[in-house]
Amino acid sequence: MSHEELEEEIRKISIQCLISCEKGASEKVWNFSLKGRKIWNVSLDFSYDFPNRLPFAKLLDKDDVGILAHVNRACTVCVEESDSIVINTSNPSKVIEYFLEEIVKTLDHASVRINQVELTDEYEGYFQHDAIGDVNSFYVATDKFEIITLSVIPIRSGYLYRQNHHYHFPVLLLNQRNEYPTHFSNVKKAISTIINIIHLPLDTPVLPPSNAEKLTAKYIYSIFDNISPENKSALNEFLEKTNPKKEFFILLSMPRQANERTQLLLQYIHKDDRPHPCAEYSDQWELRFYTMQRNHREYLLERGGAKNILSNKKVAIVGCGSVGSEIAFMLAKTGIGELTLIDNDDLKVDNIYRHRLGGSYLNYELEKLKTSTPKVKHNSKVVALQFALQKDLPYVKVTAIKKVFEKVLNEEYIVNSDLVIIAVGSPSLNLKFNIDLKGRDVKHAIFCWNEAAGYGGHSVRLNLDTCCLNCLYTYEDGYSNICKLNLLDSDQKISKNLTGCAGVFTPFSYLDSSQTAILAANQSVQLLLNQDLTSKAASWKGKGTGSLKTTARYDAINLVDEFAISRAELCKVCNDK
Amino acid sequence: MPNMQKEFDTFHEKIKLKKYDENKDLRDKRDLLIDELRDALKDEKIPGTDKSLTFRSINQGSYAMNTGIRPKHDDYDIDVGVIFNVTNEEYESGTLKKLVRDKLNKSNRTVKYKRPCITVEYKTEDYHVDLAVYSDNNSDIHIAWGKEFSDEKLWYKSEPEELTSWVADVSTDPDKAAQFRRCVRFLKKWKEKQFNSGGNGAPPSIGLTIQTRKAFNFYDKKSDLNALITVAKYIKDSFCDEYDHALSKWMKNIVVDLPVAPYKNVYYKMTLIQKDKFHEKVDILLEALEEAEREESAHKASKILRNVFGDEFPLVEDVKEARVMPYVTSGNNA
Numbered sequence: 073m074s075h076e077e078l079e080e081e082i083r084k085i086s087i088q089c090l091i092s093c094e095k096g097a098s099e100k101v102w103n104f105s106l107k108g109r110k111i112w113n114v115s116l117d118f119s120y121d122f123p124n125r126l127p128f129a130k131l132l133d134k135d136d137v138g139i140l141a142h143v144n145r146a147c148t149v150c151v152e153e154s155d156s157i158v159i160n161t162s163n164p165s166k167v168i169e170y171f172l173e174e175i176v177k178t179l180d181h182a183s184v185r186i187n188q189v190e191l192t193d194e195y196e197g198y199f200q201h202d203a204i205g206d207v208n209s210f211y212v213a214t215d216k217f218e219i220i221t222l223s224v225i226p227i228r229s230g231y232l233y234r235q236n237h238h239y240h241f242p243v244l245l246l247n248q249r250n251e252y253p254t255h256f257s258n259v260k261k262a263i264s265t266i267i268n269i270i271h272l273p274l275d276t277p278v279l280p281p282s283n284a285e286k287l288t289a290k291y292i293y294s295i296f297d298n299i300s301p302e303n304k305s306a307l308n309e310f311l312e313k314t315n316p317k318k319e320f321f322i323l324l325s326m327p328r329q330a331n332e333r334t335q336l337l338l339q340y341i342h343k344d345d346r347p348h349p350c351a352e353y354s355d356q357w358e359l360r361f362y363t364m365q366r367n368h369r370e371y372l373l374e375r376g377g378a379k380n381i382l383s384n385k386k387v388a389i390v391g392c393g394s395v396g397s398e399i400a401f402m403l404a405k406t407g408i409g410e411l412t413l414i415d416n417d418d419l420k421v422d423n424i425y426r427h428r429l430g431g432s433y434l435n436y437e438l439e440k441l442k443t444s445t446p447k448v449k450h451n452s453k454v455v456a457l458q459f460a461l462q463k464d465l466p467y468v469k470v471t472a473i474k475k476v477f478e479k480v481l482n483e484e485y486i487v488n489s490d491l492v493i494i495a496v497g498s499p500s501l502n503l504k505f506n507i508d509l510k511g512r513d514v515k516h517a518i519f520c521w522n523e524a525a526g527y528g529g530h531s532v533r534l535n536l537d538t539c540c541l542n543c544l545y546t547y548e549d550g551y552s553n554i555c556k557l558n559l560l561d562s563d564q565k566i567s568k569n570l571t572g573c574a575g576v577f578t579p580f581s582y583l584d585s586s587q588t589a590i591l592a593a594n595q596s597v598q599l600l601l602n603q604d605l606t607s608k609a610a611s612w613k614g615k616g617t618g619s620l621k622t623t624a625r626y627d628a629i630n631l632v633d634e635f636a637i638s639r640a641e642l643c644k645v646c647n648d649k
Numbered sequence: 650m651p652n653m654q655k656e657f658d659t660f661h662e663k664i665k666l667k668k669y670d671e672n673k674d675l676r677d678k679r680d681l682l683i684d685e686l687r688d689a690l691k692d693e694k695i696p697g698t699d700k701s702l703t704f705r706s707i708n709q710g711s712y713a714m715n716t717g718i719r720p721k722h723d724d725y726d727i728d729v730g731v732i733f734n735v736t737n738e739e740y741e742s743g744t745l746k747k748l749v750r751d752k753l754n755k756s757n758r759t760v761k762y763k764r765p766c767i768t769v770e771y772k773t774e775d776y777h778v779d780l781a782v783y784s785d786n787n788s789d790i791h792i793a794w795g796k797e798f799s800d801e802k803l804w805y806k807s808e809p810e811e812l813t814s815w816v817a818d819v820s821t822d823p824d825k826a827a828q829f830r831r832c833v834r835f836l837k838k839w840k841e842k843q844f845n846s847g848g849n850g851a852p853p854s855i856g857l858t859i860q861t862r863k864a865f866n867f868y869d870k871k872s873d874l875n876a877l878i879t880v881a882k883y884i885k886d887s888f889c890d891e892y893d894h895a896l897s898k899w900m901k902n903i904v905v906d907l908p909v910a911p912y913k914n915v916y917y918k919m920t921l922i923q924k925d926k927f928h929e930k931v932d933i934l935l936e937a938l939e940e941a942e943r944e945e946s947a948h949k950a951s952k953i954l955r956n957v958f959g960d961e962f963p964l965v966e967d968v969k970e971a972r973v974m975p976y977v978t979s980g981n982n983a
């Protein structure tokens with residue numbers, strides 16, 4: 073929108089709270105005087121694609137910055153907290169009117185003193201633009217004074233260096249015991265020079281300095297006192313042992329209304345040795361600070377939409393092929409704490425177009441053996457998956473068991489799991505496991521598999537106390553080899569082989585496996601969150617890529633179908649128990 | 650102005666602690682300790698006589714007054730008084746209090762000798778018992794007052810049962826009495842949220858209870874919010890100015906006497922700085938309540954009230970006429 077058009081829209085504005093308006097610092101900036109609990113002077117900057125985007129609002133009354141919630145140190149008023157705005161662009165003046173009214177409401181709300189707690193809650197955000205950068209942290213700040221560790225790298229260039237300020241850049245914050253998820257990402261590389269710093273937890277939240285002022289050593293010194301008596305004596309003990317230095321780091325924290333504490337990493341630098349900034353005030357310090365990139369479990373899971381309450385759940389996955397590997401990733405991303413993966417196969421290039429893992433986990437290198445013929449050593453599917461999952465996600469514990477399925481059913485990791493998922497694909501193996509699991513007092517199991525050639529897939533969640541997989545093969549006149557879920561007629565020529573008998577495979581694709589995995593993962597989460605503990609069969613239906621004959625059920629169901637399973641009267645497995 | 654009464658009712662249901670009679674568990678725990686004390690004292694004689702030392706127990710504090718709130722960290726507080734059949738001459742207050750302490754001191758608990766009571770804390774349980782020791786003194790009840798190792802140890806005239814009934818007698822109208830108890834609970838939640846977690850510098854609950862009781866001449870049956878505004882105004886107006894020479898500035902002070910013996914200031918423990926802070930917080934409370942009352946949107950009002958009382962106060966969803974809005978937030982994402 074041109075600035076002439078904009079001016080025309082602004083001239084149309086007629087709302088009660090508007091006292092006056094005039095052109096501001098540039099053609100696309102307008103200043104408004106608004107009547108609320110007091111008179112608010114704000115400027116709106118329309119230069120960012122208005123009306124497709126809302127204008128930027130700034131509060132012009134500096135006295136109020138540092139006192140009002142939802143106004144940061146750059147004076148920006150945060151009116152809409154969400155990115156997901158839909159704007160009716162056909163009437164821009166109405167958008168401006170509504171926006172101005174929302175600003176008044178926001179500022180009015182912020183000026184009620186009890187709501188200042190919303191400002192102390194967003195203390196980090198208030199200063200965000202002034203921070204030198206973000207520091208990764210695995211440290212969980214509580215209300216306890218502690219000595220913690222900070223990984224740093226020395227800075228050897230720049231103006232301050234030339235002024236003889238020898239200082240460091242902070243990289244990673246860890247707790248006293250240097251704990252972090254060692255397999256995760258390339259965190260290891262962030263650990264080089266380690267120094268000890270203090271975590272100083274303020275007892276109550278404090279307001280930023282008034283008049284939109286910056287963080288200064290003086291302001292910080294004035295709030296140091298706000299600590300509990302226990303923390304104060306711990307701090308004093310530390311200060312007695314601390315010699316003057318050219319550089320100090322302090323992790324400052326204070327409570328917020330919700331669990332997470334506000335945290336800023338303060339850095340004091342000077343060209344000469346000085347006493348610790350908590351021991352003695354000095355205006356000689358150059359003060360810089362960093363905001364936190366939190367890496368601890370509770371924060372990351374919540375931030376990613378995962379569920380913290382799943383973090384104490386254990387799931388065993390038997391079969392880590394196309395479907396099982398996908399389930400493993402999906403479940404890990406829901407926040408499940410512990411996965412046990414069982415499969416005896418190696419990952420080969422044949423698999424890569426339908427397995428969750430690809431070429432990064434293949435091996436083409438010859439193993440150097442002295443005695444026998446050299447061999448290319450393959451990675452096992454479970455070990456590769458364990459590596460991939462733990463590198464991708466910091467807080468999932470993965471155990472890899474490279475064994476044939478039959479050998480593991482008695483093992484503790486199966487019996488003690490909250491849920492056993494069977495994704496082996498073979499119906500006869502499924503039926504055998506069904507009998508075994510029922511005999512081992514495993515209560516909750518999911519069996520899942522694809523139909524051939526993109527016709528669909530199934531996930532069957534069972535409460536084995538009440539029914540079993542065999543019930544789906546048992547009819548009014550007894551057992552049959554045909555599963556009630558089938559979407560394809562039995563005994564069709566489905567298997568393909570490209571290279572002779574040893575290369576027999578069933579055609580299905582990665583997308584098929586993903587859809588089946590989604591059904592199984594959803595059934596798992598519902599169970600583990602105690603939302604649904606019942607036995608249910610879920611199926612998805614696809615168009616299919618061949619000319620295979622489909623069952624009556626295929627025609628009858630929707631694209632996704634789910635029904636409750638009840639015990640078949642003549643089920644041999646259920647009746648034997 | 651939105652009617653927030655539904656939200657106040659929901660909030661109250663969440664925070665209220667049931668009376669002994671409604672809460673068997675805590676009642677049993679209280680009885681357990683009382684029975685134990687009775688048993689431990691069964692061979693005890695009043696010194697210089699062959700009269701057995703006996704006592705009767707009374708409920709006191711917020712349970713007795715039916716104004717308790719659920720504790721934040723599941724540390725339930727049981728207040729009980731034990732009135733011994735002794736005169737003030739028969740026992741020194743400290744001697745009798747020490748006897749009670751020693752009889753209760755066992756390994757599964759910590760027993761503390763405090764100024765107004767003996768406190769029994771359990772290592773593995775989610776409650777503690779505050780036990781006040783009284784002499785019946787021929788129906789002229791005195792409390793054993795003072796810390797163990799301080800010189801200020803004495804029998805202090807006290808009327809614990811009178812205090813409980815003075816609070817209970819706020820009104821013969823059950824609706825009015827119920828609104829009074831709700832308001833006391835709301836103020837306790839306000840205190841919990843607005844003062845340090847350690848409780849340092851916070852006004853004692855009995856002070857808030859007494860002031861609410863005194864303010865309850867007028868009330869608004871339909872609106873707890875209006876009733877609270879009346880109470881907050883009353884508390885704010887009960888402060889007076891006092892010049893602090895050390896700080897060279899005017900401060901706010903408050904004196905509220907117990908309505909029964911010993912008629913002392915219920916805020917006696919607070920320093921002038923703490924009382925001045927208390928005033929500021931009451932002022933902020935009043936502003937917030939009045940603003941919530943004035944606020945057109947129930948959503949905004951509930952946000953203010955959550956900042957007053959904490960997030961147990963229900964958040965009212967923001968209802969906007971989405972179809973006619975110039976812009977709306979959708980929640981869509983990718």
Ligand SMILES: [Zn+2]
Nearest residue numbers: 540543643646
């Ligand atoms: Zn069965």
